[in-house]
Amino acid sequence: MAAKVVSFTLNGRETEVMVKPLTTLQVVLREQLGHTATKTGCRQGGCGSCTVLLNGEPVLSCLLPAEDVAGQQVTTLEGLTPIDGLHPVQSAFFDHYAVQCGYCSPGMILTTKALLDRNSTPSREEIVEAISGNVCRCTGYTAIIEAVEAAAQALKGGQNGR
Amino acid sequence: MGANVLEKAAEKKYRVVGQSVPRRDGMGHVTGATKFVGDVHYPGMLHLKMVRSPVPHAKINSIDFSEAEKVPGFVRVLTHRDVPKNIYTILCLIGVGPDDEPVLAVDRVRYQGEPMAAILAETEEAALEAVAKVKLDLEELPAVFDVEEALKPGAPIVADTGVNYFIYEGHHCRRVRYGDVEQGFAQADFIVEETYNTKPIEHAPTETTGCVAKPEADGRVTVHTNTQALYFSLDNTALILQVPFQKLHFVGGTVGGGFGGKVDVITEPITTLAAMKTGRPVKFIYSRVEEMQVSSPRSAWRLKYKDGVTKDGRIVARQITSYADAGAYNRHTPYAVTKHAANVAGPYTIPNVHIDAHCVFTNHTPGSAFRGFGVTMASFAIELQMDKIAATVGLDPWEIRFINAYRNGDVRPHRKVAEDVTFIETMQAAAKLAGHDLPEHLLAMNSWDRNGGQHG
Amino acid sequence: MAKVRGQGMAAINYPTGMNLGGDPSQALIHASTTGNFIISLSSTDLGQGLKTVIAQIGAETLGVPFDTVIIDTADTDTGPHCMGTFASRATHRVGNAVMMAANEAKKALLDVAADELEASPDDLELDGNGSIVVKGVPDRSISVIDTALAAHFKHGKTIAGRGIYMKPKSEVDPLTGEMDPDSTEAHACTVAEVEVDTETGEVKVLSLKSAYEVGQQVNPALVEGQIVGGALMGIGHALYETTNPYYPAIDHGPLNFSDYLMPGPAELPEMESVVLEFPSSNGPYGVKGVGEMTANCPIPAIVNAINNALGVRITTLPVTPEVVLRALEERRGPSQSNLPIANFPTECSS
Numbered sequence: 001m002a003a004k005v006v007s008f009t010l011n012g013r014e015t016e017v018m019v020k021p022l023t024t025l026q027v028v029l030r031e032q033l034g035h036t037a038t039k040t041g042c043r044q045g046g047c048g049s050c051t052v053l054l055n056g057e058p059v060l061s062c063l064l065p066a067e068d069v070a071g072q073q074v075t076t077l078e079g080l081t082p083i084d085g086l087h088p089v090q091s092a093f094f095d096h097y098a099v100q101c102g103y104c105s106p107g108m109i110l111t112t113k114a115l116l117d118r119n120s121t122p123s124r125e126e127i128v129e130a131i132s133g134n135v136c137r138c139t140g141y142t143a144i145i146e147a148v149e150a151a152a153q154a155l156k157g158g159q160n161g162r
Numbered sequence: 163m164g165a166n167v168l169e170k171a172a173e174k175k176y177r178v179v180g181q182s183v184p185r186r187d188g189m190g191h192v193t194g195a196t197k198f199v200g201d202v203h204y205p206g207m208l209h210l211k212m213v214r215s216p217v218p219h220a221k222i223n224s225i226d227f228s229e230a231e232k233v234p235g236f237v238r239v240l241t242h243r244d245v246p247k248n249i250y251t252i253l254c255l256i257g258v259g260p261d262d263e264p265v266l267a268v269d270r271v272r273y274q275g276e277p278m279a280a281i282l283a284e285t286e287e288a289a290l291e292a293v294a295k296v297k298l299d300l301e302e303l304p305a306v307f308d309v310e311e312a313l314k315p316g317a318p319i320v321a322d323t324g325v326n327y328f329i330y331e332g333h334h335c336r337r338v339r340y341g342d343v344e345q346g347f348a349q350a351d352f353i354v355e356e357t358y359n360t361k362p363i364e365h366a367p368t369e370t371t372g373c374v375a376k377p378e379a380d381g382r383v384t385v386h387t388n389t390q391a392l393y394f395s396l397d398n399t400a401l402i403l404q405v406p407f408q409k410l411h412f413v414g415g416t417v418g419g420g421f422g423g424k425v426d427v428i429t430e431p432i433t434t435l436a437a438m439k440t441g442r443p444v445k446f447i448y449s450r451v452e453e454m455q456v457s458s459p460r461s462a463w464r465l466k467y468k469d470g471v472t473k474d475g476r477i478v479a480r481q482i483t484s485y486a487d488a489g490a491y492n493r494h495t496p497y498a499v500t501k502h503a504a505n506v507a508g509p510y511t512i513p514n515v516h517i518d519a520h521c522v523f524t525n526h527t528p529g530s531a532f533r534g535f536g537v538t539m540a541s542f543a544i545e546l547q548m549d550k551i552a553a554t555v556g557l558d559p560w561e562i563r564f565i566n567a568y569r570n571g572d573v574r575p576h577r578k579v580a581e582d583v584t585f586i587e588t589m590q591a592a593a594k595l596a597g598h599d600l601p602e603h604l605l606a607m608n609s610w611d612r613n614g615g616q617h618g
Numbered sequence: 619m620a621k622v623r624g625q626g627m628a629a630i631n632y633p634t635g636m637n638l639g640g641d642p643s644q645a646l647i648h649a650s651t652t653g654n655f656i657i658s659l660s661s662t663d664l665g666q667g668l669k670t671v672i673a674q675i676g677a678e679t680l681g682v683p684f685d686t687v688i689i690d691t692a693d694t695d696t697g698p699h700c701m702g703t704f705a706s707r708a709t710h711r712v713g714n715a716v717m718m719a720a721n722e723a724k725k726a727l728l729d730v731a732a733d734e735l736e737a738s739p740d741d742l743e744l745d746g747n748g749s750i751v752v753k754g755v756p757d758r759s760i761s762v763i764d765t766a767l768a769a770h771f772k773h774g775k776t777i778a779g780r781g782i783y784m785k786p787k788s789e790v791d792p793l794t795g796e797m798d799p800d801s802t803e804a805h806a807c808t809v810a811e812v813e814v815d816t817e818t819g820e821v822k823v824l825s826l827k828s829a830y831e832v833g834q835q836v837n838p839a840l841v842e843g844q845i846v847g848g849a850l851m852g853i854g855h856a857l858y859e860t861t862n863p864y865y866p867a868i869d870h871g872p873l874n875f876s877d878y879l880m881p882g883p884a885e886l887p888e889m890e891s892v893v894l895e896f897p898s899s900n901g902p903y904g905v906k907g908v909g910e911m912t913a914n915c916p917i918p919a920i921v922n923a924i925n926n927a928l929g930v931r932i933t934t935l936p937v938t939p940e941v942v943l944r945a946l947e948e949r950r951g952p953s954q955s956n957l958p959i960a961n962f963p964t965e966c967s968s
Contacts, residue, residue: 038194044874046874046875046876102418106194128882135368135880137851137880140851143843177681179678182839184670185669186667332792357933359934362862363855364878412693414662420703421664450874462865462866500799504633524866526866533848535705535910538914541918542918578797582896582899584896587805587894588806590829594892595827595829595892
């Protein structure tokens with residue numbers, strides 16, 4: 001099967017890529033477009049390190065054929081980071097030591113962003129449920145949960161991060 | 163209690179040490195700007211995938227690459243004949259031997275997943291397809307999986323030395339001999355025996371093990387790696403490839419979780435060789451399946467305790483026979499067993515100790531380093547054994563630990579004089595935190611003065 | 619059939635470093651004319667925070683602001699030898715090497731500053747804010763950057779330092795096991811509370827309360843990160859994790875995160891810890907180390923709590939539901955081992 005052009009919006013920018021059939025969005029983002037914030041922890045849909053936002057909803061880019069995002073909005077961590085400073089979710093992760101090795105962080109932060117977009121005042125249980133598909137082997141999750149709670153507070157208070 | 167030490171701690175006036183300053187790499191991590199090994203891409207980069215043994219023990223009759231070679235994108239295969247010093251052991255750098263592990267299997271495979279040949283291809287998909295098309299002619303051999311079975315006469319022999327144990331200066335195990343355990347058992351009111359067993363455990367870092375090797379214009383090779391030990395990896399790679407050390411340039415320092423799982427020099431030698439043979443950058447990153455089943459786990463352990471204890475709770479003799487399941491090759495297990503031997507009697511002062519710690523070869527995936535190297539499973543066994551002793555003697559679990567706690571100046575079974583010991587103070591603090599009221603005589607104890615009371 | 623609770627405790631030591639093969643580490647420091655100090659290493663950050671704590675130790679010893687200490691690691695063309703990150707050694711070994719290098723660099727810095735200020739180097743001190751001042755005379759000062767510029771352009775001197783830490787290799791006596799394999803001892807004690815479902819065999823860790831004694835903490839937030847992360851790994855080791863579920867058999871090995879069970883945020887117990895600081899005799903600023911030990915104490919504390927809850931003596935890891943149910947069956951004795959099946963099906967009353 002021949003490669004074809006797939007057009008989608010990546011971090012607010014119109015993007016066209018030549019994609020071979022069944023190439024995953026993860027591979028297109030990382031290897032064709034150089035957006036390496038999207039990680040590759042398992043490529044089995046099991047760790048969440050490759051999470052990106054598709055029309056604002058978290059999806060596992062390692063399982064998603066790139067053709068399927070044609071005409072849609074894709075956000076990676078590169079797109080979340082403002083020109084100056086950090087997004088409030090990023091600030092909260094930084095301030096609360098919610099990163100150790102940093103490998104799960106991009107997926108975890110985008111999952112958090114999506115959670116807070118649909119639920120600005122999540123309970124602890126709702127936070128746990130939201131991040132339970134994102135594996136972190138370092139932190140023991142406590143700092144991450146605290147960061148999500150802090151990010152919710154910051155967004156509610158209209159703070160713009162650091 | 164330790165008054166001089168506490169005063170010293172109170173006097174300190176540090177500006178930065180002791181402060182929770184933000185992480186240096188935190189901004190890179192929360193923005194995704196941090197570059198990990200897998201993020202390194204070069205134009206024209208080849209991908210390496212391993213042909214692995216599907217069985218735990220077999221003689222290799224032949225390997226047929228003819229169908230693999232026809233896969234579009236196939237570049238070449240590397241076998242043991244391509245590796246200059248194919249048989250190695252990583253701790254040769256600190257005098258551990260003999261060399262025992264092939265980079266690529268020669269005539270025998272000794273664990274399921276053992277690398278047999280490396281396929282290089284233009285794309286990862288092509289490399290995987292070519293691996294799938296390699297035909298193996300293997301003759302399965304009887305395998306041994308249990309550490310004690312492996313030591314019995316007639317067991318299938320895993321190691322080339324002809325015995326299924328690592329030889330410590332002529333001995334079949336790492337020995338610690340302190341006092342006279344038989345005399346200790348004779349003095350004891352109770353003998354408390356138990357066997358503890360654990361299974362292999364995976365580090366499961368979110369980033370899998372891997373590297374990228376790139377030939378440079380000046381004839382050197384740059385290797386980007388997520389090793390935990392940069393020079394250790396460089397030195398072993400140079401020795402295996404029989405190239406001068408100065409030809410190699412290793413870059414790393416940023417690792418997506420290690421926990422001991424990234425101290426095996428396992429991807430760098432073959433990837434560097436592939437780069438040298440092809441003149442092209444080569445990437446070899448473990449899949450999650452490889453990380454789960456092929457990368458070294460925390461070794462399984464079996465630990466047998468026999469303790470002599472008096473009515474008042476004193477442990478007067480401790481005899482330990484322990485077995486680390488090293489799997490098929492040395493890797494770091496011989497070293498772990500020595501560290502284990504120094505710690506397996508526990509943080510307790512016991513006058514008579516006898517330890518035989520075995521590093522046993524089986525047809526399991528080779529074990530290696532894991533957070534707590536040789537000590538984690540010792541601590542597990544010791545602390546379950548302490549509860550069993552407490553129950554046997556009829557004492558409280560806290561009491562039994564305080565009674566036997568090691569203190570500064572005590573001599574440990576490996577004849578090291580204990581220093582920087584605060585075991586009692588740590589237990590007192592935990593009891594307080596947990597709301598467990600310790601009796602006065604335990605609260606009065608400290609790590610500096612065995613007779614209790616105030617430290618002068 | 620019920621949920622029963624139990625409490626268990628455990629206490630451990632953990633050694634820092636491993637010099638059975640010799641495990642030295644080096645550090646090089648130089649001042650650039652930007653006012654920064656660059657610490658060159660070949661040491662690795664696994665996520666534990668080495669790049670942060672080493673910059674703290676460097677800044678402390680140099681007496682300069684934390685932000686002006688740059689960590690350059692890890693590159694074998696620019697960094698001197700380091701054995702690597704393992705054995706809870708990095709903060710201790712690399713930290714000591716950095717202190718040594720920083721003291722040498724600081725002496726070179728003060729020598730140049732002394733010439734500039736026309737004072738004795740012994741009368742100078744770093745103020746921690748980027749200036750060198752004459753003790754007791756705050757208005758007689760020179761900035762670090764001006765000193766670095768003067769060293770380069772006026773005095774023709776370098777401001778640099780070399781450091782190494784090596785505990786000599788300990789040979790092990792093959793007959794007695796006599797050895798000196800490590801540098802210092804950290805300690806921990808954990809009290810665990812668990813709830814065991816005697817019907818399903820499932821264990822829930824309710825709380826872990828721990829005391830840690832790790833010597834001087836360089837960065838308490840990072841120490842806390844090790845303690846909490848290690849505790850969850852300890853829960854995983856105690857209850858779920860293995861690559862060979864039917865060990866010693868090798869079948870049914872997990873190949874993915876769905877089969878290899880690890881505790882997630884839903885398995886978090888109530889966790890509380892207290893950290894004691896008794897400075898070590900040989901670590902930088904009294905550091906001991908905390909990296910590896912943090913899974914070690916929760917594991918036996920949890921298993922002791924399970925045994926306490928059930929009145930059994932489980933001696934294997936991991937303590938899966940199957941292990942719990944078999945232990946309960948053994949406790950009931952062979953005559954009653956079929957009890958749950960004999961009672962099935964239960965009648966419904968209206």
